[in-house]
Amino acid sequence: MSFLSENEDIYRKLQQHLDTGPIGFPRAKSGSDIRLLKAFFNPKQAEFATKLSFFPSxxxxxYRRTKKEGxxxxxxxxxxxxxxxxxxILHADIPDTGERIYLNAPLAVGFYEFNVNRLTKERAEAFDEYLNEEFIDEYNLSGIPQLRTIPLNAALTSDNIVMTYDDVKQLIETHKGPYSVQDCICTQEKEILGTPCKHSFTDRCLSNNQWMIDRGDAREISKEEVFKILKKAEEDCLVIQxxxxxxxxxxxICCGCCCGILSNIKKLDKPSQYFATNYYSEVDGDLCSGCGTCADRCPMDAITIEDVSIVDRDRCIGxxxxxPTCPSDAIHLRNKEDVLEPPKNLIDMWRKIGAKKAELSKATINK
Structure with missing residues (x-):
């Protein structure tokens, strides 16, 4: 493997390569970008990762690329x-042929999450530093988030128009499996950094990833167990994303204290604009007693009490x-007028994010 190099340049080369993806990896003035890459990739892995792309191959x-390098x-x-x-990196097996395809993974949602149970203090500190310095702005840049917010089923009524992609119960029921659960990597990071999660359980991230099960990082569960986890999420004020x-x-299944997305976007003046959601909460002032239960449960500080509960729609993420816990049945979800239909699949989502970033970049250049 004559093309391999262990000098500092390979990590800068990897940073620049990852930054060409739909969810980029921008350079950090402090060097936190390189510290993070060194914490996850050894030089050999870093060099090889630059030979891949963000589209499946x-x-x-x-091999047609790598054989040129010997x-x-x-x-x-x-x-x-x-x-x-x-x-x-990401990989998948094509159903009809069984052929395996490979592609680069972004930092998040990507190789960071794929290293659940493998975090070290070095990795946790590097990610936290880079997230706050550069990556959260990159995540928000296109206005098309990688995660969407869908309601707890208990919050929906017959008055709501609910598409399948917004109905967590339907998403689970129509899923072929396998069902699996794993520890939330955000809570693992905060535990390492000395600020443990305030919620009752952290093994709550659900997926259908057989590879994570085979690797021992996820536990296969039944459909019934999935619904039990969702019920616990409802009781524990957790957000489904x-x-x-x-x-x-x-x-x-995210909490406001650990989730890198919720906790960082929550700091902004109008966080709702950075979330893909088709709902918002509305209070019936005639029924509301002003008890404050809803305000205590809200993960985005979107509710204040002024005799009755007031919902700030600029902060509400639906x-x-x-x-579910309003004792007066005074607060309900309402459908937004403009429906956000999610992309069809991962590659479609990445294409839309990339196209929007290109549009924004062109607009900036033409100013």
């Missing part, structure tokens, strides 16, 4: 297997956490 296509087909496959095993496409294979 089979082994033979990748690698054999077997060496190429071994490196791909190593990157997969270490959660540094699946991947932002129509048949998501990942469903995060999660429905406030609805």
């Amino acid at each position: 089979p082994l033979k296509s990748i 690698m054999s087909l077997e060496e190429t496959k071994d490196m791909l297997d190593d990157l997969v095993e270490n959660g540094l 699946p991947w932002n496409f129509q048949e998501p294979g990942l469903l995060c 999660c429905g956490v406030c609805v």
Whole structure:
């Protein structure tokens, strides 16, 4: 593998390569970008990852690139297997042929989440520093989030128009499986950094990822167990955030204290504009007693009490956490007028994010 180099340049090369993706990896003035990459990739992995792209490629296509650098087909496959095993790239098997395809993963949602149970203090500190310095702005840049917010089922009524992609029960019922649960990596990070999660359970991220089960990082569960976890989420004021496409294979159950998305966007003046959601909460002032239960449960500080509860729609993300426990049945979810239909799949979502970023970049240049 004559093309490999262990100098500092390879990590800058990887940073620049990852920054070409739909969810970029911008350079950080402090060097936190390079510290993060060094915490996850060894030099050999970093060099090879630059040979991949953000669109799926089979082994033979990748080999056409690597053989120019003196690698054999077997060496190429071994490196791909190593990157997969270490959660540094995405892969999938084509159903009809069984052929495996590979592609680069962004930082998040991507190789960070794929390293659940493998965080070290070095990794946690590097991610936290880079997230706050650069990545949260990159995540928000296109206005098309990678995760969408869907309501708790208990918050929906017959008055609501509910599409399948907004109905967590339907998403689970129509899923072929396997069903699995794993620990939330955000809570693992906060635990390492000395601020443990305030909620009652952290093994709550749901997926259909057989690879995570095989690797031992996720536990296979029944459909009934999935619904028990969702019920616990309702009781524990947690927010349901699946991947932002129509048949998501990942469903995060997030808390306001640990989730990198919720906790950081919550700091902004109008956080709702950064979430993909089709609902908002509304209070019936005639029924509301002003008890404050809804305000205590809201993960976005969207509710204040002025004799009765007042919902700030600029802060409300339509999660429905406030609805099920209202003793006066005074707060309900309402459909937004403009319906957000999610992309069809992961690649479609990435294309839309990339196109929007290109549009914004062009507009900036033309100013």
